[in-house]
Amino acid sequence: MIRCGIxxxxxxxxxxxxxxxxxxxxxxxxxxxxxxxxxxxxxDGFDKQSLPRDLSTHRGFKQDTPLQLIExxxxxxxxxxxxxxxxxxxxxxxxxxxxxxxxxxxxxxDKGPLVVAYRxxxxxxxxxxxxxxxxxxxxGGIPVFSLARHSLRGDRIRSVRGIxxxxxxxxxxxxxxxxxxxxxxxxxAQMMGLAERDPSLDLGGIDSACKVVILANALLSMDxxxxxxxxxxxxxxxxxxxxxxxxxxxxIKLVGSIEGGHLYVAPRLVRLNHPLCVHGTLNAIQxxxxxxxxxxxxxxxxxxxxVSALLSDIEWIIDRRAVxxxxx
Amino acid sequence: MRIRLTLGLTDRPGTLLTALEKxxxxxxxxxxxxxxxxxxxxxxVPVSLSVEFPSHENFERARAGxxxxxxxxxxxxxxxxxxxxxxxxxxxxxxxxRSVFEGRGEVISLSYGGGSRSPYIRxxxxxxxxxxxxLLSSLELLAEENNCLVVREEF
Numbered sequence: 001m002i003r004c005g006i007x008x009x010x011x012x013x014x015x016x017x018x019x020x021x022x023x024x025x026x027x028x029x030x031x032x033x034x035x036x037x038x039x040x041x042x043x044d045g046f047d048k049q050s051l052p053r054d055l056s057t058h059r060g061f062k063q064d065t066p067l068q069l070i071e072x073x074x075x076x077x078x079x080x081x082x083x084x085x086x087x088x089x090x091x092x093x094x095x096x097x098x099x100x101x102x103x104x105x106x107x108x109x110d111k112g113p114l115v116v117a118y119r120x121x122x123x124x125x126x127x128x129x130x131x132x133x134x135x136x137x138x139x140g141g142i143p144v145f146s147l148a149r150h151s152l153r154g155d156r157i158r159s160v161r162g163i164x165x166x167x168x169x170x171x172x173x174x175x176x177x178x179x180x181x182x183x184x185x186x187x188x189a190q191m192m193g194l195a196e197r198d199p200s201l202d203l204g205g206i207d208s209a210c211k212v213v214i215l216a217n218a219l220l221s222m223d224x225x226x227x228x229x230x231x232x233x234x235x236x237x238x239x240x241x242x243x244x245x246x247x248x249x250x251x252i253k254l255v256g257s258i259e260g261g262h263l264y265v266a267p268r269l270v271r272l273n274h275p276l277c278v279h280g281t282l283n284a285i286q287x288x289x290x291x292x293x294x295x296x297x298x299x300x301x302x303x304x305x306x307v308s309a310l311l312s313d314i315e316w317i318i319d320r321r322a323v324x325x326x327x328x
Numbered sequence: 329m330r331i332r333l334t335l336g337l338t339d340r341p342g343t344l345l346t347a348l349e350k351x352x353x354x355x356x357x358x359x360x361x362x363x364x365x366x367x368x369x370x371x372x373v374p375v376s377l378s379v380e381f382p383s384h385e386n387f388e389r390a391r392a393g394x395x396x397x398x399x400x401x402x403x404x405x406x407x408x409x410x411x412x413x414x415x416x417x418x419x420x421x422x423x424x425x426r427s428v429f430e431g432r433g434e435v436i437s438l439s440y441g442g443g444s445r446s447p448y449i450r451x452x453x454x455x456x457x458x459x460x461x462x463l464l465s466s467l468e469l470l471a472e473e474n475n476c477l478v479v480r481e482e483f
Binding site: 161232236237238239243244245248250252253266267268269271274290299300 | 410413414415417418441442443446450452476479480481483
């Protein structure tokens with residue numbers, strides 16, 4: 001049995017725990033749930049009834065760092081859903097580093113650790129024989145990395161670009177269709193729970209830039225950091241400019257791209273019939289490959305759909321472990 | 329993509345044919361050939377060929393093939409011209425803009441909008457493919473200095 005722990009019990013953590021206890025993947029037990037204040041552990045695994053709403057009020061709640069679960073060898077797989085810090089990678093980076101070092105598999109939706117230390121983490125995972133999967137970090141539920149890893153295995157990806165942030169795409173969509181000024185569209189997004197109270201990472205293009213860094217390192221074998229990305233956010237975009245674009249059969253979108261070794265995030269004029277012209281909170285990711293040419297994926301970039309990406313990574317690890325048990 | 333290749337040919341029979349073969353096997357379609365006999369230098373006659381290649385890779389392979397057969401490629405120049413639009417959000421004088429386009433691209437139309445509250449400039453321009461990136465980068469630099477934002481077209 002794979003003993004799985006979820007570190008980070010916010011929106012995604014609770015949804016994932018519900019999904020795992022709902023359909024109970026074969027060969028996996030959900031044995032630990034942790035947040036920044038402590039954790040609960042069940043050797044026999046949690047089921048749907050025993051899942052707590054709030055960890056800290058649970059009888060077995062232990063005020064301690066989740067690192068303890070890793071250091072005590074109580075887990076075979078951790079799902080890291082910690083809040084993102086794009087500059088230090090922590091707290092997720094510490095958990096991931098330690099888990100991989102001990103040969104524990106890791107699935108994460110936290111971009112921070114990958115932006116700060118992608119190469120280091122991949123190399124640690126390799127030497128310890130552990131897996132590090134991060135489908136949920138880019139494009140929510142869109143299967144970006146698994147598509148590249150499996151379906152495009154024989155091809156060569158030359159460039160990647162996309163609409164990588166649902167919040168800014170929602171704001172720009174409202175500006176395009178309703179003529180709203182940016183501050184009103186932002187307020188609307190905040191009221192609908194689509195934007196953080198501090199939206200600077202989204203509006204400033206930093207969230208998209210993190211995704212560009214992960215895509216560059218993971219899909220194009222680069223070794224890039226956040227500093228390597230030319231970043232322009234949407235804070236200067238006015239409704240008059242969006243209307244001017246509309247008059248020309250175009251709109252303004254925040255595009256992230258990796259092309260010829262250059263990484264950028266910037267508002268771009270996009271024709272209304274362009275494959276990247278998706279609206280609302282949708283994300284779109286386009287690959288240009290050597291053999292296949294252009295391939296565009298469109299889907300929900302955040303929220304509940306991200307659970308689908310986490311489940312896919314978890315299933316992949318279950319399969320891999322089953323294969324390695326059977327032997328070559 | 330359309331490219332002008334200038335080769336240095338020796339005055340020996342079959343040299344041009346060798347170069348043309350390298351272009352043909354890489355899918356190049358020759359549009360024109362001009363011998364500049366009056367510009368003979370160091371024993372070479374510069375010959376300019378306008379060629380349509382299916383892709384940049386085909387062009388690079390043809391160039392490598394020509395050079396490998398001992399024929400110097402004196403220069404290459406893209407004959408493609410892009411016509412595209414750029415939006416500049418913010419306020420900027422026309423003189424500054426003119427200096428960016430001078431010698432690199434041609435402004436087809438320019439219009440100001442947004443009034444004094446949220447000004448923008450819409451520019452339709454044409455630029456040779458070779459100069460596109462340098463023109464747009466200069467425009468972005470100028471915009472940055474003037475607290476403006478350049479919104480390029482994504483193709």
